Amino acid sequence: MILVFGAGGFIGSYLVDQLINERLEVLAIDTSQLAEDYYGEQNIPFLKLDITRSTNFANIPGEGAVAAVNLACVQPANVAKEKYNPIDYVKVNVIGVLNILEFCRRNGIRKVTHVISHRNTQGLWEHGQPICEDAPRAIKYTGEYAMFSISESAAADCVEHYSQEYGMQGIVFRLPPVYGYGPHMEIFRNGKPIKTGFQIFVENAMAGQALEVWGDPDRGRDIIYVKDVVSAIVLALRSDSARGLYNIASGKSLYLREEAEGIVRAFSPADYPSKITYRPEKPNSIEPFLYDISKAKTDLGWHPKYSFGEMLLDYKKEAERGKFRYLLEKRRRMLESK
Secondary structure (H helix, E strand, O other): OEEEEOOOOHHHHHHHHHHHHOOOOEEEEEOOHHHHHHHHHOOOOEEEOOOOOHHHHHHOOOOOOOEEEEOOOOOHHHOOHHHOOHHHHHHHHHHHHHHHHHHHHHOOOOEEEEEEEOHHHHHHHHHOOOEOOOOOOOOOOOOOOHHHHHHHHHHHHHHHHHHHHHOOEEEEEEEOOEEOOOOOOEEEEOOEEEEOHHHHHHHHHHOOOOEEEEOOOOOEEOOEEHHHHHHHHHHHHHOOOOOEEEEOOOOOOEEHHHHHHHHHHHHOOOOOOOOEEEEOOOOOOOOOOOEOOHHHHHHHOOOOOOOHHHHHHHHHHHHHHOOOHHHHHHHHHHHHOO
16 A cells, blocks of 8 residues: 555645556545545545644554655645745644654655655756756745745655665655646745746637747746656656655756747647747746756656647646546635635
């Protein structure tokens, strides 16, 4: 049995779906009532549990569990300004991870895969070189991502400590922005709800309206599709030798120009495709970064399957399938509860 913490989130929902498709036994774990309803409808075992309370772990059946994947975290995109509390980052992203590690240690669950953001390399982005796993951390200690980066870095260190101290197989995946159907309606930025640029582009393209590209159209960043992240996690679960930190990214820069053109091709009506208007005089908030993914290719035999164009086509299929529509409702409620 594989324990998936944060199963009610974006990546968690896709991961559980894939594990079930591969006929693996899964226990989905999350705090969300919507997730409990969704997994109940799917007849997938689910446990509603707060990972910040160690006593709650007595409710998890340790017998038969062979691995744990943690995707649960507090991140700025999900936190309104009125609800910001730095202690929450430590409680969920550090104490919660320690509780998972302790549960696994006590129950003989050797394999733990944990996912973090790439934000703790922010000070390296401006260098323009692919960032490797052995590059030093470069946390930005101001701004909305400061406590997020601090707490996630501490969590990654906890995983490594349990690997070295107790012989566990700790694997940490570092991710750039993850694209896919589900979370791209609106997010919180600096505590205020905004519609994402990706969502604006998609909506305009579907309506045949113009897409405005601000700033340098050849400025880009490394992104990854959610199903490529899931495939890496599945390979990690199957590996007996992988351990330590891995960059799970595309290894390529997706430029703003390419993003706009790809979205027009995928979403615009064929008889009146959207025009793209370039506004170099207007600044954009794109921060360029690129990651070296050779370690994941070598150790896991993993490589990203989806190009950006292929991702968009699969995104459309997932939207039409509607299986993960509950993620949109979850996002809507989150934004309304600010």
